[in-house]
Each structure stands twice: as structure tokens, then as C-alpha cells.
Amino acid sequence: MDRAGVREDHLKGIPAAFNKGVTNCGAIYKDDARTEFAGSSFNIVANSREEIIEFLKTDPYYKAGIWDVDNALIYPYGCAGRLAKDVSQP
Template identity: 35%
Template sequence: MGLHSISFISFTMTLHLTRALQSRAPAFPHARQSFLRVPPSHLFSSSASTKIPKKSILTFQSRNMSSAPAKKEFLCILPDKPGAQAKRLEVRPQHLEGVKPNVASGAIVAGGAMLNAHPADGETPSFKGSMMLAVAENEAQVLELLNNDIYTTSGVWDMENAQIIPFKSAVREAL
């Protein structure tokens, strides 16, 4: 038996072992993110320029699944209280500064003002409220974020009529 035949047999045994182990993976749901692989140190090049395992035993690696809970998106529709236009304009610089850390941390991924109509050039917009796309573990975290915003504490947003809607982005692009 030549070297090429032994390498082929070793490769075939490795392939069958890999398939057998992979077919067992669903029996271990806690190892969902686990995977089989041949470490680069266990490979050599054959004359056919293909990588063949040096050993017929594969290593099994698993990822620690104690990661943080998954974050979810929430669409926030935040209407302004009637007559809040002047207060909104007064505290707007503080609102924009307060939003920056939440944007930097990924807690807010989109947002802006909702208008009654697009203003003509040079006109002050007539605000209707705000829209925000927040990322959090749950709705309670989003509500906490909104309640700490100056638009809420200064009485601009009508939180009794605010909507926090579970959301899944398909497309997100800046202007």
C-alpha cells in the first residue's frame, strides 16, 4: 500500500467520523454553537494539492454559552404634548447631547423628529413628536431610557400616548 493510499484511507475515515459526530450534534442542544474542526496544525498538503488531516481524530470545540441575553429592537413612537413646541426647541440642545452616549453604546440606532409637514426653506418645522429605534433586552429597559430623556422630564413627550413596538429591521441607512 502506497503513501497516497494510506492518506486517502485516513482522509476517508476522518470524513466519516466527522459526519457521524456532526449527526449527533442535535442531541446536545446546549452545544448549539459548538462545531467540529481540524486544527491547522493537523493538516499537510498532499501531492494532489489538497489538505489532508495528519490524524484521523478531530478535536471538538465548544463555545461558552453564558453570554448576555439577546438584544431586541423596539420602534418608539413618541408624540409631543399639545403646545410643547416652544419647550421642545428650548431643551433640544440638551436632548441631542443626552442622546449621544446612547447612540455610542448602541442603545439607540435611529431616531428623529416627526413633523406635521415638511417646512418651506427657512421656516421652523412644526413638530408632531419623535421616532426612535432602540435596542435593548426588553421593553422595560427602553421605557427607562425614554423616561430619563429631557423631552420626557421637561414635559415635551406625551408618554401616556407613547408606543413601544417590538420591531425587526430589514433596512437601516442614514440620509
């Protein structure tokens, strides 16, 4: 499945995701030039792996069959600091 067909809907949902526990999110690339896409990254405040999977299943990429959330890499994360970014700016 081609990501481009649902990317706009995926990006529209990001601001609302911050009300559902997301603290940051973005693309992962295979190269420094950011030309080869490798996946997606979310930091999410959640109580369980299942809660994270349920959140991911609400995304257009999952609904379009792009994300395999049952095999998502999910790890506990301790944030030592972060900068704010205006999510309305790409």
C-alpha cells in the same frame, strides 16, 4: 412646555444614546416642508417596553414634562437595512 428650552440638552444626549441601544432617532413632522412638528422617533434595541420607557425617562424632554412616555407608541421592529449617518452633523 416649550421644546426649544431643552432642545440643546436633548440633542447633546443623542450620541451617548447609541451606547444604550438606540440604532436611529429623529423628529417626526406633520408636513413635507418639516414646519409642523408631530413627535419623536427612536429605534431601540431592548428586551421590553419597560426598558424602553426607562431609557426615555432619562431624556431632557421627559424631565421637562414634554414627553408622555406612559402613552408612547412602542412596537417591535425588524430592520431590513439602514445607512449610517454622522450624528455630530445636524
